[in-house]
Amino acid sequence: MSKTANVAVVGATGAVGETMLAILAERKFPIGKLHVLASERSAGGTVEFNGRDITVQDLATFDPTGVDIALFSAGGSVSKEYAPKFAAAGAVVIDNSSAFRYDDDVPLVVSEVNPEQVKHRPRGIIANPNCSTMQMLVALAPIHRKAGIERINVATYQSVSGGGRSALEELGRQTGALLNFQDPDPQRFPVQIAFNLIPHIDEFLDNGFTKEEMKLVWETRKILGDDSIQVNPTAVRVPVFYGHSEAVNVETKVKLSVAEARALLENAPGVEVVDDHAPGGYPTPVTHASGTDPVYVGRIREDLSHPRGLNLWIVADNIRKGAALNAVQLAELVAKNG
Numbered sequence: 001m002s003k004t005a006n007v008a009v010v011g012a013t014g015a016v017g018e019t020m021l022a023i024l025a026e027r028k029f030p031i032g033k034l035h036v037l038a039s040e041r042s043a044g045g046t047v048e049f050n051g052r053d054i055t056v057q058d059l060a061t062f063d064p065t066g067v068d069i070a071l072f073s074a075g076g077s078v079s080k081e082y083a084p085k086f087a088a089a090g091a092v093v094i095d096n097s098s099a100f101r102y103d104d105d106v107p108l109v110v111s112e113v114n115p116e117q118v119k120h121r122p123r124g125i126i127a128n129p130n131c132s133t134m135q136m137l138v139a140l141a142p143i144h145r146k147a148g149i150e151r152i153n154v155a156t157y158q159s160v161s162g163g164g165r166s167a168l169e170e171l172g173r174q175t176g177a178l179l180n181f182q183d184p185d186p187q188r189f190p191v192q193i194a195f196n197l198i199p200h201i202d203e204f205l206d207n208g209f210t211k212e213e214m215k216l217v218w219e220t221r222k223i224l225g226d227d228s229i230q231v232n233p234t235a236v237r238v239p240v241f242y243g244h245s246e247a248v249n250v251e252t253k254v255k256l257s258v259a260e261a262r263a264l265l266e267n268a269p270g271v272e273v274v275d276d277h278a279p280g281g282y283p284t285p286v287t288h289a290s291g292t293d294p295v296y297v298g299r300i301r302e303d304l305s306h307p308r309g310l311n312l313w314i315v316a317d318n319i320r321k322g323a324a325l326n327a328v329q330l331a332e333l334v335a336k337n338g
């Protein structure tokens, strides 16, 4: 690869795709040619990159020859069909969908946790983890390294932007409708999301958990390289536009005090500790995460019910660190390593 890389963003008109473009520009990623791709419906329209309008091309008819790095965020079925074609044409694909995450020959990488894994990509594909796993592991990896995590209990509070542009629009539309005494008319979500909570994200599996919940189990083990870690997840959609929150309880092999955990987290890359025992002295999606890069950790407490338990409140922008930012960070690692 030369000093610049030819980059394709697949799904460039979507919530994650447009943020990938913004972050590539913000971080001055050394781009040669930039291709922005979406479905036939958007082809011929434009998206903004660095103050310029770039014409959207139809993925179905695009020739990937000459693309060095392709960032995919157009859903699993698009990735399954097109990512191998881009890889066969010589591109390194960084895929935000769950299409390849659990394949042994596809690395699953959080840039602060297992960056060395980007080099082992026999299929030319690197998977970007699920947003909830991403922010949880940025915070938990340093604790795991120091004290050995045996078990994680996690309840997520996930914003609607994780469901893409249509989900953002549905929360806005329903909020307006309900404030005007009209029917919320659920379309994108199975039940009303405005002024409500939905304990269901992605499909239900045979074990009664949702796929979103099992992603936390499967991806935590793969990224930390430890199949013995037990994870007990509940994933909930909340009426927040941007920013996922997680109430996390970890049981470690070695006891960690609050002071020790805080010191580890304060030195962890990508983490910002916000933990004052005062009103507002904790991170929230709106006041901290939305539009920013760090994974925020607050409410650090020793578990009253377990000798080696620790409670954490972990908040991050799911579209940035949870998706687009990590994808661009992986692209930077690929570009650096040639």
Ligand code: A2P
Binding pocket: 010, 011, 012, 013, 014, 015, 016, 017, 037, 038, 039, 040, 041, 042, 043, 059, 060, 073, 074, 075, 078, 163, 164, 165, 166
């Ligand atoms: P389009 O705008 O043309 O539908 P979101 O997750 O915010 O809904 O965004 C999904 C992204 O994936 C959009 O950019 C969307 O493009 C793109 N996309 C969806 N289906 C296809 C497809 N079959 N081929 C290419 N891009 C697709």
